[in-house]
Amino acid sequence: xxxxxxxxxxxxxxxxxxxxxxxxxxxxxxxxxxxxxxxxxxxxxxxxxxxxxxxxxxxxxxxxxxxxxxxxxxxxxxxxxxxxxxxxxxxxxxxxxxxxxxxxxxxxxxxxxxxxxxxxxxxxxxxxxxxxxxxxxxxxxxxxxxxxxxxxxxxxxxxxxxxxxxxxxxxxxxxxxxxxxxxxxxxxxxxxxxxxxxxxxxxxxxxxxxxxxxxxxxxxxxxxxxxxxxxxxxxxxxxxxxxxxxxxxxxxxxxxxxxxxxxxxxxxxxxxxxxxxxxxxxxxxxxxxxxxxxxxxxxxxxxxxxxxxxxxxxxxxxxxxxxxxxxxxxxxxxxxxxxxxxxxxxxxxxxxxxxxxxxxxxxxxxxxxxxxxxxxxxxxxxxxxxxxxxxxxxxxxxxxxxxxxxxxxxxxxxxxxxxxxxxxxxxxxxxxxxxxxxxxxxxxxxxxxxxxxxxxxxxxxxxxx
Amino acid sequence: xxxxxxxxxxxxxxxxxxxxxxxxxxxxxxxxxxxxxxxxxxxxxxxxxxxxxxxxxxxxxxxxxxxxxxxxxxxxxxxxxxxxxxxxxxxxxxxxxxxxxxxxxxxxxxxxxxxxxxxxxxxxxxxxxxxxxxxxxxxxxxxxxxxxxxxxxxxxxxxxxxxxxxxxxxxxxxxxxxxxxxxxxxxxxxxxxxxxxxxxxxxxxxxxxxxxxxxxxxxxxxxxxxxxxxxxxxxxxxxxxxxxxxxxxxxxxxxxxxxxxxxxxxxxxxxxxxxxxxxxxxxxxxxxxxxxxxxxxxxxxxxxxxxxxxxxxxxxxxxxxxxxxxxxxxxxxxxxxxxxxxxxxxxxxxxxxxxxxxxxxxxxxxxxxxxxxxxxxxxxxxxxxxxxxxxxxxxxxxxxxxxxxxxxxxxxxxxxxxxxxxxxxxxxxxxxxxxxxxxxxxxxxxxxxxxxxxxxxxxxxxxxx
Numbered sequence: 001x002x003x004x005x006x007x008x009x010x011x012x013x014x015x016x017x018x019x020x021x022x023x024x025x026x027x028x029x030x031x032x033x034x035x036x037x038x039x040x041x042x043x044x045x046x047x048x049x050x051x052x053x054x055x056x057x058x059x060x061x062x063x064x065x066x067x068x069x070x071x072x073x074x075x076x077x078x079x080x081x082x083x084x085x086x087x088x089x090x091x092x093x094x095x096x097x098x099x100x101x102x103x104x105x106x107x108x109x110x111x112x113x114x115x116x117x118x119x120x121x122x123x124x125x126x127x128x129x130x131x132x133x134x135x136x137x138x139x140x141x142x143x144x145x146x147x148x149x150x151x152x153x154x155x156x157x158x159x160x161x162x163x164x165x166x167x168x169x170x171x172x173x174x175x176x177x178x179x180x181x182x183x184x185x186x187x188x189x190x191x192x193x194x195x196x197x198x199x200x201x202x203x204x205x206x207x208x209x210x211x212x213x214x215x216x217x218x219x220x221x222x223x224x225x226x227x228x229x230x231x232x233x234x235x236x237x238x239x240x241x242x243x244x245x246x247x248x249x250x251x252x253x254x255x256x257x258x259x260x261x262x263x264x265x266x267x268x269x270x271x272x273x274x275x276x277x278x279x280x281x282x283x284x285x286x287x288x289x290x291x292x293x294x295x296x297x298x299x300x301x302x303x304x305x306x307x308x309x310x311x312x313x314x315x316x317x318x319x320x321x322x323x324x325x326x327x328x329x330x331x332x333x334x335x336x337x338x339x340x341x342x343x344x345x346x347x348x349x350x351x352x353x354x355x356x357x358x359x360x361x362x363x364x365x366x367x368x369x370x371x372x373x374x375x376x377x378x379x380x381x382x383x384x385x386x387x388x389x390x391x392x393x394x395x396x397x398x399x400x401x402x403x404x405x406x407x408x409x410x411x412x413x414x415x416x417x418x419x420x421x422x423x424x425x426x427x428x429x430x431x432x433x434x435x436x437x438x439x440x441x442x443x444x445x446x447x448x449x450x451x452x453x454x455x456x457x458x459x460x461x462x463x464x465x
Numbered sequence: 466x467x468x469x470x471x472x473x474x475x476x477x478x479x480x481x482x483x484x485x486x487x488x489x490x491x492x493x494x495x496x497x498x499x500x501x502x503x504x505x506x507x508x509x510x511x512x513x514x515x516x517x518x519x520x521x522x523x524x525x526x527x528x529x530x531x532x533x534x535x536x537x538x539x540x541x542x543x544x545x546x547x548x549x550x551x552x553x554x555x556x557x558x559x560x561x562x563x564x565x566x567x568x569x570x571x572x573x574x575x576x577x578x579x580x581x582x583x584x585x586x587x588x589x590x591x592x593x594x595x596x597x598x599x600x601x602x603x604x605x606x607x608x609x610x611x612x613x614x615x616x617x618x619x620x621x622x623x624x625x626x627x628x629x630x631x632x633x634x635x636x637x638x639x640x641x642x643x644x645x646x647x648x649x650x651x652x653x654x655x656x657x658x659x660x661x662x663x664x665x666x667x668x669x670x671x672x673x674x675x676x677x678x679x680x681x682x683x684x685x686x687x688x689x690x691x692x693x694x695x696x697x698x699x700x701x702x703x704x705x706x707x708x709x710x711x712x713x714x715x716x717x718x719x720x721x722x723x724x725x726x727x728x729x730x731x732x733x734x735x736x737x738x739x740x741x742x743x744x745x746x747x748x749x750x751x752x753x754x755x756x757x758x759x760x761x762x763x764x765x766x767x768x769x770x771x772x773x774x775x776x777x778x779x780x781x782x783x784x785x786x787x788x789x790x791x792x793x794x795x796x797x798x799x800x801x802x803x804x805x806x807x808x809x810x811x812x813x814x815x816x817x818x819x820x821x822x823x824x825x826x827x828x829x830x831x832x833x834x835x836x837x838x839x840x841x842x843x844x845x846x847x848x849x850x851x852x853x854x855x856x857x858x859x860x861x862x863x864x865x866x867x868x869x870x871x872x873x874x875x876x877x878x879x880x881x882x883x884x885x886x887x888x889x890x891x892x893x894x895x896x897x898x899x900x901x902x903x904x905x906x907x908x909x910x911x912x913x914x915x916x917x918x919x920x921x922x923x924x925x926x927x928x929x930x
Contacts, residue, residue, distance in 0.1 A: 152756040227711045254748045260741035269732045276725035283719045291617040
C-alpha cells in the first residue's frame, strides 16, 4: 500500500520535475552552505524530496528500499501534519535510523535538519488574526450591501450578517489569505489577457469575491433551513423559525440576486460563470441528499460527490476566482482551486465525525442529526465496508431510534471514525501540497499567508466544534 | 383635464421635436404628393401630430382651441386603440367637423386620410405567428438547458417547460419581436463601444435573453407558488403541490443559477447586472405585497411600484437587454425599456380587472383570488377614492367573506373597473408610442415586427383571459 503510493508519487513528481528539482536544489544548497528556503511550509516537503532522492540514488536492494519508504512516508506524513520544525526533527531522529542511509546522504539530512531549525523558530500563527481588520471592514460592507428597499426584506437579509452571528467567517478568511498568498508578479503573457489595468483595486475586487461568497453561503443556509424545517442556526433562531418560511425563501433569493449584481460589477464573465455554477452545485448537492436511493446511500463515491457539491464547490471556485481576478495562469488558478476543494472536503469529513462524537452545544445542532435525518455519512460508510450486515440496518432507515442505536454499535466496533479521520487528513494534506506547489516567492506577507493557509488545513483536522 | 394633458403633450413633444418634425414632414409630404410612411402603426400618431400642428398654427381663440383639443384627443385615443385605418377615417369624419379647421388645414387632413387609406389595407396580423417557429426552437433549447445531473432536479426544473404547459410565451414573443424591430444599422459611434464583432450571432444572443427571461420568470413562479401554497398553475398541479415545497424551492434556485450561467456566457456585464436586478425586483415586489401596512394598502403609488417590481421590471429590463446586445444607443435602449415597462403595467392592470370579472377557468386560478388573499388592486383603489367609507372595509381585511361582498358592492357602484381600464389603455398607449418613436426604418421585417409590437399593446387591453 505504502510502496504503491511512494512509487506513484515518484512517477508523478518526476513527471512534473518539481520534487526532483527541490531535492536537487536543496542538495546543492546543503553542500554549499547557501541559505535554504525561508518558507516553513515547504520544509516537510523538502525533507521528503531530499531523502527520497538520496534513497533512490543510493539504495537498490528492493527489500531495504521498501522498509525505508514505509518509514519515510510515516515521518513525512507526521511532520507535515505538525508543521513544527522542532518536533519534525525529533520524529525524524527517533523514527528514522539515519545510519541506514549511506554516509553522505545521512550527513546531508542532518545538515538540513540543523539548517531548517535555525531560520524558522516556531511562531504562534493565527490565520484569523492575520485578516481580522479586513474581515471586520468586510462585515460592515456586507451589512450595507444587503440593505433592501423594503424594511422587512432588509431585516431578513441582514439576519446572519449582524454582529455576533456572522459565524466563524471561515470562507472570507481563506479567501483573503489566498489573495495575499497569490500576491506576486504575474508573467507578462498571462497578465496581458487579464484585467491588469484593474491591478490598483485588485484587493478590493478580491474582497468583493469574499463578500459574494458569504452572500451565496448565507442564501443557501436560509433555503436549507426552510427545507429542513430547522429551528436554530448559529445559536439563534433560524430565519424561517423567526420570520417564517416565506421571508426566508425571499431573503435567500434576494441575497442571490445581490450576489449576482455584485458579481457582474467585477466585469469578469469567467468569474460570474464560475460562481453562478456553485449555486447550481449547492442545489444539486442538496437534491442528491434529499433523493438518495438505497444503492446510492451505500456508495462512497455518491457521498463524496454530494459533499463536493454541498461544501467544497463554493470555497474551491471562489479560491479560483481570487486567482483569476489577479490574472494568474491556469496552473496557479488550479492550485488555488485544489486547495479550496480539499480543504472543503476535509472540513466536511470532520463535520461528519463531529456529528457522531461532538456535543450538541459545540455542533450548533443536535448531535447525531445526520443519521437521525437518514443521512449516511463517511464514518458509517466505512463501517459498512467492515460489517456488511450493517447494510441491512441502514436500508431499514432511521425513523426508529432503536435502529440508530444498532448502527452506532456497529460504528463503535468499526474503524469508521478513524478511517474518516485519515481520509480528512489526506485531503488536508492535498490542500497543503497545493499551497506548497505555488510559484516561489520571497515576499514576507506572501509567505506568512501561505503558512496560514497550511495552518488552516491542520486546524480543520484538529477542530472539535 | 384633457386641456392640461394636451398642453403637457405639446410641451414635451416640442422639447424633443419629434412631433413637430412628424407634422412638418407629413405636411410637406401631403402638399407635394410624396409617399407617406408605410408603417400603419404610425398613422394615428401622424394624424395627431398634423392636426395638432395646424390647429396650433391657425387657431388662437382659447375657447375654440379647447373644444378642438378635446375632440382631437378622443379621436386620436380611439384611433390608436383601433389601429384600423378605415375606422379611424370614419371616426375622424364623424367626430371631427373638418369645417372648423381653416380651409388649407382641412384640405390637407382630408388628403392625409385618403393617402393613409390606400397603401395600408388592413392585414390580419398575429404577433405570435410571426415568431412561432423561432419560439418552438427556443422551447426545445430551454428544455435542454434545464437538464440537471440529478434526475429529480431535472424533472422539477423542466416541469413548466414541457410541451403544453409553456404558458402563453408572452415574454419570449415580445423579446423576439423587439429583436426584429431593432434590427437596423447601428450608428458608428455607438457600435464601436459595443459588441459589434458579435453581430453575426446577435440573433442567437438575443434568443438567449428570451430563454433567460423565461427561466427567471418560471423560477419566480415556482417560489411564488411555494409562498402562496398554490395548488394549480397553468391548468396543472403546481410544482410544490406535486413534488413538494423542497423541490420547488430547489428547482427555482437551480433555474436562477442556470439563468445566471447563461447570462455570463453573453459576456456583457451591463446585461448581467440588468437582469440580476430584475430578480431582486421580483423579490422586492413580492415582499411589498406580503408586508403591506394599512396606509400602504390605500396608496396607488405603492400599488404601482409593487406592480412594476412584480410584473413590469423583468420584461422592461429584458427588452432593454435586447437593445444593448445589438449595440443600440442609450435612447433606443430606453425606448425598448419604456415599451416593456408600459406593456407590463397594462398587462397587470388588466389582470387585476380580470381577477374581478373573469371566470376561474379562464384565469387559471380562482376568480377574486387577490381580494380573498387581502391584496388590494387598482379597481378597489379607484373605488376607495370615490367612496371613502370603503377604507374602513378594506382595513378590516378580507378573512371574512361577508366583507369581500361589501367591498364588491362598492366596487360595482364605482368607476373602479372603468378607471383601471383607462389607466391600462394609457400605459398600452405609452408602449405603442415608444415603438413609434424608434428611429425610422424601411426594412419590411422591421416594420412588421413593430406593427406586431403595437398590436400586442391592443391585445393586452382586449384580452379576457
